[in-house]
Amino acid sequence: MALFQISEPGEVIEPRRGLAAGIDLGTTNSLVATVIDGQAQTIPDNQGKHLLPSVVRYTNESTSIIGCDRKEAVFDDPLNTVCSIKRLMGRGFADIQNGQKQFPYEFVKSISGMPLIKTVGGDKSAVEVSADILKELKQRIEKRLDGKLDGVVVTVPAYFDDAQRQATKDAARLAGLNVLRLLNEPTAAAVAYGLDKGAEGVHAIYDLGGGTFDISILRFNKGVFEVMATAGDTALGGDDMDKIIADWIKEEAGLANETELFLHRCVLCIATKVKERLTEDDCYSFEISRSDGTNWHGELTREKLNELIDPIIKKTLIPCQRVLKDAGISKHDIKDVVMVGGSTRVPRVQQLVHNFFECQPLTSIDPDKVVAVGAAIQADILVGNKPDNEMLLLDVNPLSLGIETMGGLVEKIIPRNTPIPILKNQEFTTYKDGQTAMMIHVVQGERELVSDCRSLARFELRGIPAMAAGAARVQVTYEVDADGLLNVSARELISGVESRIEIKPSYGLTDNEVEHMLRDSLSHAEEDMESRQIREKQVEAVRIIEAVEAALAEDGAQFLNEQERLDIENALDVIKKVQHGMDHRAIKHAIEDLDKASTELAVRRMNASIRRALAGRKLEEFSN
Amino acid sequence: MQSPFSKDYFDLFGLPVSYNVDSDKLAQRYRELQHTIHPDKYTNSSDQERRLSLQLTAQVNQAFQTLKSPILRAEYLLELHGAKPGERDNVMNPEFLNEQMELRERLSEITTCQDPQSELIIINNELKKRIDDLQKKIGQQFDLGTTDALKIAGMIFLEMQFIVKLQQEIAELEMELTTE
Numbered sequence A: 001m002a003l004f005q006i007s008e009p010g011e012v013i014e015p016r017r018g019l020a021a022g023i024d025l026g027t028t029n030s031l032v033a034t035v036i037d038g039q040a041q042t043i044p045d046n047q048g049k050h051l052l053p054s055v056v057r058y059t060n061e062s063t064s065i066i067g068c069d070r071k072e073a074v075f076d077d078p079l080n081t082v083c084s085i086k087r088l089m090g091r092g093f094a095d096i097q098n099g100q101k102q103f104p105y106e107f108v109k110s111i112s113g114m115p116l117i118k119t120v121g122g123d124k125s126a127v128e129v130s131a132d133i134l135k136e137l138k139q140r141i142e143k144r145l146d147g148k149l150d151g152v153v154v155t156v157p158a159y160f161d162d163a164q165r166q167a168t169k170d171a172a173r174l175a176g177l178n179v180l181r182l183l184n185e186p187t188a189a190a191v192a193y194g195l196d197k198g199a200e201g202v203h204a205i206y207d208l209g210g211g212t213f214d215i216s217i218l219r220f221n222k223g224v225f226e227v228m229a230t231a232g233d234t235a236l237g238g239d240d241m242d243k244i245i246a247d248w249i250k251e252e253a254g255l256a257n258e259t260e261l262f263l264h265r266c267v268l269c270i271a272t273k274v275k276e277r278l279t280e281d282d283c284y285s286f287e288i289s290r291s292d293g294t295n296w297h298g299e300l301t302r303e304k305l306n307e308l309i310d311p312i313i314k315k316t317l318i319p320c321q322r323v324l325k326d327a328g329i330s331k332h333d334i335k336d337v338v339m340v341g342g343s344t345r346v347p348r349v350q351q352l353v354h355n356f357f358e359c360q361p362l363t364s365i366d367p368d369k370v371v372a373v374g375a376a377i378q379a380d381i382l383v384g385n386k387p388d389n390e391m392l393l394l395d396v397n398p399l400s401l402g403i404e405t406m407g408g409l410v411e412k413i414i415p416r417n418t419p420i421p422i423l424k425n426q427e428f429t430t431y432k433d434g435q436t437a438m439m440i441h442v443v444q445g446e447r448e449l450v451s452d453c454r455s456l457a458r459f460e461l462r463g464i465p466a467m468a469a470g471a472a473r474v475q476v477t478y479e480v481d482a483d484g485l486l487n488v489s490a491r492e493l494i495s496g497v498e499s500r501i502e503i504k505p506s507y508g509l510t511d512n513e514v515e516h517m518l519r520d521s522l523s524h525a526e527e528d529m530e531s532r533q534i535r536e537k538q539v540e541a542v543r544i545i546e547a548v549e550a551a552l553a554e555d556g557a558q559f560l561n562e563q564e565r566l567d568i569e570n571a572l573d574v575i576k577k578v579q580h581g582m583d584h585r586a587i588k589h590a591i592e593d594l595d596k597a598s599t600e601l602a603v604r605r606m607n608a609s610i611r612r613a614l615a616g617r618k619l620e621e622f623s624n
Numbered sequence B: 001m002q003s004p005f006s007k008d009y010f011d012l013f014g015l016p017v018s019y020n021v022d023s024d025k026l027a028q029r030y031r032e033l034q035h036t037i038h039p040d041k042y043t044n045s046s047d048q049e050r051r052l053s054l055q056l057t058a059q060v061n062q063a064f065q066t067l068k069s070p071i072l073r074a075e076y077l078l079e080l081h082g083a084k085p086g087e088r089d090n091v092m093n094p095e096f097l098n099e100q101m102e103l104r105e106r107l108s109e110i111t112t113c114q115d116p117q118s119e120l121i122i123i124n125n126e127l128k129k130r131i132d133d134l135q136k137k138i139g140q141q142f143d144l145g146t147t148d149a150l151k152i153a154g155m156i157f158l159e160m161q162f163i164v165k166l167q168q169e170i171a172e173l174e175m176e177l178t179t180e
Helices: A070-076 A093-098 A126-145 A162-174 A185-197 A238-252 A261-277 A302-327 A347-357 A370-382 A511-523 A529-559 A562-578 A584-597 A599-623 B023-037 B047-068 B070-080 B094-108 B116-144 B147-179
Strands: A020-025 A029-036 A039-042 A055-058 A064-066 A081-083 A107-109 A115-119 A122-124 A151-156 A179-184 A201-208 A213-221 A224-233 A283-289 A295-301 A336-340 A392-394 A401-405 A409-414 A422-428 A438-444 A454-461 A474-480 A486-492 A498-502
Touching: A020 A126, A020 A162, A020 A185, A020 A370, A029 A126, A029 A370, A039 A370, A055 A126, A064 A126, A093 A107, A093 A115, A122 A126, A126 A162, A151 A162, A151 A185, A151 A370, A162 A179, A162 A454, A179 A185, A179 A370, A185 A201, A185 A213, A185 A224, A185 A336, A185 A370, A201 A302, A201 A347, A213 A302, A224 A302, A224 B023, A238 A261, A238 A295, A238 A302, A261 A283, A261 A302, A295 A302, A302 A347, A302 B147, A336 A347, A336 A370, A392 B023, A401 A422, A401 A474, A409 A422, A409 A474, A422 B047, A438 A474, A438 A486, A454 A486, A454 A498, A529 A562, A529 A584, A529 A599, A529 B047, A562 A584, A562 A599, A584 A599, A599 B023, A599 B047, B023 B047, B047 B070, B070 B116, B070 B147, B094 B116, B094 B147, B116 B147
Parallel strands: A020 A151, A151 A179, A201 A336, A224 A392
Antiparallel strands: A020 A029, A029 A039, A055 A064, A055 A081, A107 A115, A115 A122, A201 A213, A213 A224, A283 A295, A401 A409, A401 A438, A422 A474, A438 A454, A474 A486, A486 A498
């Protein structure tokens, strides 16, 4: 690390290579990948396995066994073995009750309304379970790289809503990871393929995983991946095929009315196996032991399987239709369809996708690994290892963001498939004389009624001066960042009263809760909260010093007068005096001061680079 | 929106203020700007620069969306000239309104048609022709740029709004028909 490098004055230090990784946090399996010697590759555990089953078993010794074989653990201890947790990310207690049958656990409700899974190791939220999986991957990669990670790119289904994205970011934070970017899974897959093939043109990415489905249309042009539109279903995947097969088995074996959890899981495991075997074979035979001790012999043909799962595959074709419409293209404009996710191994899926798009699906990269590989490539760039890189990803928000208006209707503020980051303002007014407060209800979804959309947050703008109805001017601002996360603020324009919130799902974790969990998880770890904060600030100080010094050296003479330069240099002197100290507040203070002193320089530099980007063009116009 | 970086969306893309935008040039400059300002290029910069990059990229995205879309571009130009029709200026040409009513009637009866899909395609093509025509006309008025011309442009814009709304409804109908 730069902190510990000793160098002679004037000696040029080679910039340290950043340690970065891409993580695919999947419904069924998770993976970690990194770039080694210019090659992005997934990293196996010490037994050579690349895929980490997204399964955590909690025991009463307050330890958790992560990545255990789903089949084994599920048989031994179904209630304390958590799988497919991704389906619960960002979901409220009410969501679970609607589909509780899918989740064979006991749930309790947290104070903030989140569903917690009751295990012998304590009540666990989806964020905590995901963090346990992420910690395991973090350990694996840090051992392989022999150092602490500087940052990671974590992938999410493109169709994840704000609550699900926020939950994923919280889980990464809880696992002690620095998230450089949340990246949409189909976009990650496109990166892995794009760099491989260098193919310009329009591509479709069909991503059917264990529990989620995404379809994205991307245009790849001169190193820029531009997502034209995306659609999907965050509760549709291979799990649903397994369930349908299991239901069929139970029906055939006369077990349809059995309610026993163990049997339910047992049949589900057999169903998964049957599905996997039928990707190669045309017919598969199996046996089931009934509770009365007798055995039932069953057989499933590929043909029957296709009939069973066709409704699920056809369900994926509806978003396919929609995405073409939203992208404003026809299927003949599409060059190829990239297949991603384990469920695309099912021959029937490939066949129906082929029929729909009328072109051959691409499967040359392992559909389980392709997302992690793409994420690793992007992480390597974002951490700064490839300063001359020309690749750029331009993504969109998958679902419309709106606000509740009179009569429980939704007014859309940012429509779906708008490129991100984006910022939009909308003005509203009061409807009663003397009204001093206004409720802002933020929703996400495509439907016209608030009750049919997902509620993201509610907050109140107070202190509006009393005026006649319709006289106040309340400006509501929606801001979506590059991770696809939303911030909303509201301001009364005449009085200037302002209210601002970072959207946290109505039932999600508050910042304090994450902080609290972090503290808990660290209490028996090697470091305490205080030293963690100090280290974080020290790292931040190094980054800002490097950034400002570089900017000053490059453009200081050009853009600053004597006084402005002196102000920055003074701020730099101050921060250098405190940066290695143990007082994190002093470091924070110095960072803020340096930040302030360098504002003008930043604005002028940004301005100049825009002008440079357009300069050649302007000259060309003048000469015409 | 006030920005420290540019006067207006056209300036931001280095394009002349005009309704007739060269879409290839627009797309090319969009990519060039993104290469310079996107947050991914500033992950290791100071917080200051990262905030600026986020702000500016949001603005470039908004500008691109606006200039790319014929209807949003018309609305934006009218706003720039302070000539956007208010709610009271909503007096529309009766002939146009009649035509719209007729189209709506055809749409509402579409599900009883023998072949609703091809009927939708026919209506869509008619609308496409209408909107192309209106675009040409509004472009001419913006080129003239006089107060009277801008007033006419405002009227044309209102007509465009009607048609775009119809087109959206048709798109929804098409989705319903194909997914049934």
